[in-house]
Amino acid sequence: MAEQVENDEIEQAEEKELENLVQFLSFTLGDEEYGVDILRVQEIRSWEPVSRIPNVPSYEKGVVNLRGAIVPIIDLRERFGLGHLEYTPLTVVVVLQMLTDEGQARVMGVVVDSVSDVVDVDKKTIQDPPNFGTKVSTEFINGLASVNERMVMLLDVNKLLKLDALEDEDEN
Amino acid sequence: MSIDMAQFHQVFFEESFEGLDIMETGLLNLDLGDVDDEDINTIFRAAHSIKGGSGTFGFSAVSDFTHVMETLLDEMRDGRRQVTQPAVDVLLASVDCLKEMLTAIQDEQEVDVASVSEYKKALEVELNGASVETPEAVSTEPAETVDESSSTVQSVDEEGETGWRIAFSPHADLLKTGNDPVRMFRELAVLGELTAKVDFQGVPDFYDLDPEECHLSWDLTIFGDIPASEIDDIFDWVEDDCDLAIQSLKEPGDIENQFTSSAPSTPKDAPSEASIENTSEKKVESIAPPAPVKAKPATAKKEAPKAAAKGSSSIRVDTGKIDTLINMVGELVITQSMLSLVGEHFELNKLDQLKNGLSQLERHTRSLQESVMNIRMLPISFVFSRFPRLVHDLSTKLDKKIELVLVGENTEVDKTVVELLSDPLVHLVRNSLDHGIEMPADRVAAGKPETGTITLEAYHRGGNIVIEVKDDGKGLNKDMLRTKAIEKGLIDEDTILSDKQTYELIFMAGFSTAEQLSDISGRGVGMDVVRRNIQSLGGNIEIISELGKGSTIAIHLPLTLAILDGQSIAVGDERFIIPLGAIIESINIDESMINRVAGRGETFRLRDEYLPIVRMHEIFDVKTAQAKKLTEGLIVVVDGQGMRCGLFIDDLLGQQQVVIKSLEANYRKVEGVSGATILGDGSVALILDIPGLVRLSNQ
Numbered sequence: 001m002a003e004q005v006e007n008d009e010i011e012q013a014e015e016k017e018l019e020n021l022v023q024f025l026s027f028t029l030g031d032e033e034y035g036v037d038i039l040r041v042q043e044i045r046s047w048e049p050v051s052r053i054p055n056v057p058s059y060e061k062g063v064v065n066l067r068g069a070i071v072p073i074i075d076l077r078e079r080f081g082l083g084h085l086e087y088t089p090l091t092v093v094v095v096l097q098m099l100t101d102e103g104q105a106r107v108m109g110v111v112v113d114s115v116s117d118v119v120d121v122d123k124k125t126i127q128d129p130p131n132f133g134t135k136v137s138t139e140f141i142n143g144l145a146s147v148n149e150r151m152v153m154l155l156d157v158n159k160l161l162k163l164d165a166l167e168d169e170d171e172n
Numbered sequence: 173m174s175i176d177m178a179q180f181h182q183v184f185f186e187e188s189f190e191g192l193d194i195m196e197t198g199l200l201n202l203d204l205g206d207v208d209d210e211d212i213n214t215i216f217r218a219a220h221s222i223k224g225g226s227g228t229f230g231f232s233a234v235s236d237f238t239h240v241m242e243t244l245l246d247e248m249r250d251g252r253r254q255v256t257q258p259a260v261d262v263l264l265a266s267v268d269c270l271k272e273m274l275t276a277i278q279d280e281q282e283v284d285v286a287s288v289s290e291y292k293k294a295l296e297v298e299l300n301g302a303s304v305e306t307p308e309a310v311s312t313e314p315a316e317t318v319d320e321s322s323s324t325v326q327s328v329d330e331e332g333e334t335g336w337r338i339a340f341s342p343h344a345d346l347l348k349t350g351n352d353p354v355r356m357f358r359e360l361a362v363l364g365e366l367t368a369k370v371d372f373q374g375v376p377d378f379y380d381l382d383p384e385e386c387h388l389s390w391d392l393t394i395f396g397d398i399p400a401s402e403i404d405d406i407f408d409w410v411e412d413d414c415d416l417a418i419q420s421l422k423e424p425g426d427i428e429n430q431f432t433s434s435a436p437s438t439p440k441d442a443p444s445e446a447s448i449e450n451t452s453e454k455k456v457e458s459i460a461p462p463a464p465v466k467a468k469p470a471t472a473k474k475e476a477p478k479a480a481a482k483g484s485s486s487i488r489v490d491t492g493k494i495d496t497l498i499n500m501v502g503e504l505v506i507t508q509s510m511l512s513l514v515g516e517h518f519e520l521n522k523l524d525q526l527k528n529g530l531s532q533l534e535r536h537t538r539s540l541q542e543s544v545m546n547i548r549m550l551p552i553s554f555v556f557s558r559f560p561r562l563v564h565d566l567s568t569k570l571d572k573k574i575e576l577v578l579v580g581e582n583t584e585v586d587k588t589v590v591e592l593l594s595d596p597l598v599h600l601v602r603n604s605l606d607h608g609i610e611m612p613a614d615r616v617a618a619g620k621p622e623t624g625t626i627t628l629e630a631y632h633r634g635g636n637i638v639i640e641v642k643d644d645g646k647g648l649n650k651d652m653l654r655t656k657a658i659e660k661g662l663i664d665e666d667t668i669l670s671d672k673q674t675y676e677l678i679f680m681a682g683f684s685t686a687e688q689l690s691d692i693s694g695r696g697v698g699m700d701v702v703r704r705n706i707q708s709l710g711g712n713i714e715i716i717s718e719l720g721k722g723s724t725i726a727i728h729l730p731l732t733l734a735i736l737d738g739q740s741i742a743v744g745d746e747r748f749i750i751p752l753g754a755i756i757e758s759i760n761i762d763e764s765m766i767n768r769v770a771g772r773g774e775t776f777r778l779r780d781e782y783l784p785i786v787r788m789h790e791i792f793d794v795k796t797a798q799a800k801k802l803t804e805g806l807i808v809v810v811d812g813q814g815m816r817c818g819l820f821i822d823d824l825l826g827q828q829q830v831v832i833k834s835l836e837a838n839y840r841k842v843e844g845v846s847g848a849t850i851l852g853d854g855s856v857a858l859i860l861d862i863p864g865l866v867r868l869s870n871q
Binding site for chain 2: 069
C-alpha cells in the first residue's frame with residue numbers, strides 16, 4: 001500500500017512537471033536559433049519552386065500547391081533582415097498553422113536554414129524578450145529560452161502569420 | 173440525458189421557411205370563386221407545423237402568432253368562413269411577419285414586438301369581424317373561436333383570484349411520442365405562477381419499471397390572468413396521449429367539459445380530491461428529478477451556443493444525386509484496387525491492363541467531378557418562386573393587370589449563382605412591371621389584351637444558363653433613350669449608336685428612363701448595378717426590344733463559379749490564366765499600329781478603336797520576360813467590365829478548364845489577380861482579374 005502511495009506521488013509530481021513543459025520545434029537562421037510551438041507545426045517539407053506573386057515584398061516568396069490548397073511561402077531570413085541564402089534541395093520549409101479571429105485555420109510555409117530539434121522548455125524559465133527600443137524589432141518574439149546553454153528565440157506564430165500586419169507594411 | 177435543442181434549430185428554421193413558402197404559394201394560388209379544400213388544407217398544415225415546432229423550441233411569440241392564423245385558416249377549412257380577398261391579404265401579410273420574426277430569432281435579434289402585434293391585431297380583426305357578420309356560423313359551433321371563449325372567461329375571472337387548475341395524467345407512452353411534460357410545465361410557468369404536485373403512486377417497482385414509460389401524474393395550479401387558449405395550446409400536442417382536466421379556479425367544473433371532450437378524465441388518474449388540499453409549493457424544476465429519464469434542467473436550453481445560429485449554410489440535396497455519387501465512389505474503389513493489383517507485380521505484359529485501368533480511372537474521376545458539381549446545383553425555381561408574390565403585390569399597387577409565366581423552373585444552376593442572381597432579377601422584373609407593361613386602358617387602346625404578360629424563362633445553352641425576363645409592354649423607345657443620354661451628358665449629340673448600343677445606355681450609371689421615380693423602381697440599385705452584379709458572376713446581359721411590342725432582357729451566366737474556361741499564357745517563365753470569356757482576340761501587331769499618347773502611354777489601333785496596351789511583364793515585374801518589344805510578343809485583346817485593353821504577353825499556351833482556388837484562404841487579395849488554380853503538373857498559376865489589371869496599369 002505504502003508503495004502504491006509513493007508511486008502515485010511520483011506520478012503526480014511528474015505530471016506537474018509535464019504540465020509546465022512546452023515543446024518547441026527549433027530551427028536555425030544563420031547563427032541564430034529560433035523555436036515555434038510544436039502544436040503549430042503542420043509538417044516539414046523540402047523547398048520546391050513557388051509561383052511568384054506579383055507586387056509583394058521580397059520575403060513573400062510566392063505560393064505553392066499543398067495537396068490542393070494554395071499556401072503562401074515566406075522566407076524568414078529575409079523577413080528578419082538576415083540576408084538571402086540560395087535555396088537548395090536541402091532548404092527546409094516548415095508549414096505552420098494558425099487560427100484567424102474568425103476561427104478559420106490558416107496555413108503558411110516558412111523557409112528556414114535547417115530544423116534542429118524538438119526541445120522541452122519549462123514555462124517558468126521562459127524570459128521576456130529584451131527590449132532594444134526601436135533598434136531591433138522584437139515583435140515576433142514571444143520569449144527567450146535557454147536549451148543546453150544555447151539561447152532559443154521563441155516565435156509567436158500568430159503574429160508571424162498575420163498577413164494584415166504585412167499588408168499594413170506594404171502600404172507604408 | 174440532456175438534449176441540446178439548439179442543434180435542431182437550424183432544421184426547424186429551414187422547415188419553417190419552407191412551410192412559409194408553401195403557405196405563400198398556396199395563398200397566391202387560391203381561386204377566390206372556387207376554393208379548393210386541398211389548397212386550404214395545405215396552407216393549414218404548413219401553419220400547424222410551424223406552430224408546433226416553434227412551441228417545442230420555446231419560440232412562444234411565433235407559436236402565439238401562428239395560432240391566430242391557424243384559427244382563421246381552420247374556419248376557412250371547415251367552410252365556416254368565406255375566403256375573401258381581404259382575408260387572403262391579411263394572411264399574406266402575416267406570412268411576411270412570421271418570416272421576419274423567424275429571421276430575427278435566427279439571427280438572435282429582438283423580435284419587433286410592435287409590428288408583430290399590429291399584424292396580430294389585423295388578423296384578430298379579420299377573425300372577429302367576419303364572425304360577427306356571419307352569426308349563424310357562431311351559433312352552429314359551440315366552441316367557436318378560442319379567443320372568444322377566453323375573453324369571457326377572463327372577464328369572469330377578474331372578480332376574484334384568477335387561474336387554472338389542471339389535472340394532467342399522461343398515458344404511459346407519452347414520452348414515446350416525443351413530448352416532454354417538463355417542457356410543457358416550463359411553458360406554463362412562463363404564463364403565471366405555477367405550483368405543481370406530482371403523484372407517483374402509479375410508479376411500479378424498480379424491477380418492473382420501464383424507464384421509457386411515464387407513470388407519473390400531476391396536479392398543477394397556475395395563478396394569473398391567462399386566456400384559456402394559451403393553456404389549451406400547451407396541451408394541444410398531448411391531448412390524445414393523456415387524461416386532462418382544465419378548470420378555472422373561479423368556477424370549478426364549469427367549462428371543464430369544453431376542453432376535455434376528447435379525453436375524459438378517469439377518477440384514478442385525476443386525483444381531484446387529493447389536489448385541493450395539497451397545493452404544496454413545489455416548483456416545477458424540483459419535480460423534474462423524479463420524473464423519468466427525459467427530465468432535463470430547465471435553464472440549459474436558454475444558454476445554447478450563440479454561434480450556432482449563424483454561419484453554416486446548408487444545402488438540401490436530392491437523395492438520387494447522393495446515390496449516384498456513392499455508386500461512382502464504389503466504382504472508383506474497384507478501379508483503385510485493380511490498379512494496385514497490377515502495380516504490385518508489374519511486368520511489361522501487363523501494360524495493357526495498366527492503360528485500361530488508367531483510362532477507367534480518368535473516366536470515373538471525370539464523372540465523379542460532374543456529380544459532385546451536380547450536388548451544388550439547385551433548380552432555378554428557388555429564385556423564381558418569389559416572383560408570383562412580387563408580381564401579385566406590385567400589380568395590385570399599380571392597378572395593372574399582369575400575368576406571370578414561369579418557364580424552365582427546373583433548370584439547374586450553381587447554388588452561389590442562385591443566391592447572387594435573385595437581387596438583379598427582382599430589379600429587372602420590377603422594371604418590366606413598372607415601366608414595361610402599360611396601364612390596362614392604354615393596352616386596350618393599343619390593341620393588346622388588357623392583361624399584360626411577363627415571362628421568366630430559364631434554359632441551358634452550351635456551358636451557360638440563360639435567364640430571360642420578357643414582357644409584352646411598350647418596349648424601349650430608342651429616340652427617347654438617345655435624347656435622355658444626350659441630356660444627361662452621357663453621350664455627345666453626334667455620336668452614332670447602333671440599336672444594341674442605344675439599348676445599352678440604360679446600363680450606364682446615372683441613367684433612368686422613368687419619367688418619374690416611383691417607389692417600385694428607380695430607387696437604390698440601378699441597371700448599372702444589375703449589370704455589374706451579373707458581370708461579377710462572369711456573365712453578361714443583353715436587351716432585345718421592339719417599340720410597342722415589348723422587351724426581352726437576357727442574362728447569360730456560367731453554370732458554375734468553381735470551374736472556369738481559361739486560356740493559359742506565358743510571360744517569361746511564369747504562367748497565368750486569363751478567363752476565356754474575357755478574351756476578344758489575340759493578334760500580332762507591327763510598328764505601324766502602335767501610337768504613343770503624350771510620349772508615354774502606349775496604344776494600338778484595332779480596326780476603328782485605339783486601345784491601351786498593358787505590358788504584363790512590367791506591371792507584374794516579370795524579369796524573365798522574353799519579349800520586350802511590342803512586336804516580338806502577342807497582344808491579347810481583353811474586355812473587363814466594359815474596359816478594353818491589349819495585354820502584352822510572350823505567348824499563348826493552351827485552353828483548359830481550371831478549378832478556381834481562393835488565394836485569400838491562406839493568403840490575401842492580390843491586385844490584378846482573382847484567384848489561383850493548380851495546373852496539370854501540380855504548380856500554381858494565378859488567374860488574372862482583367863478590371864484589376866487595368867486599374868493596376870493606370871496607377
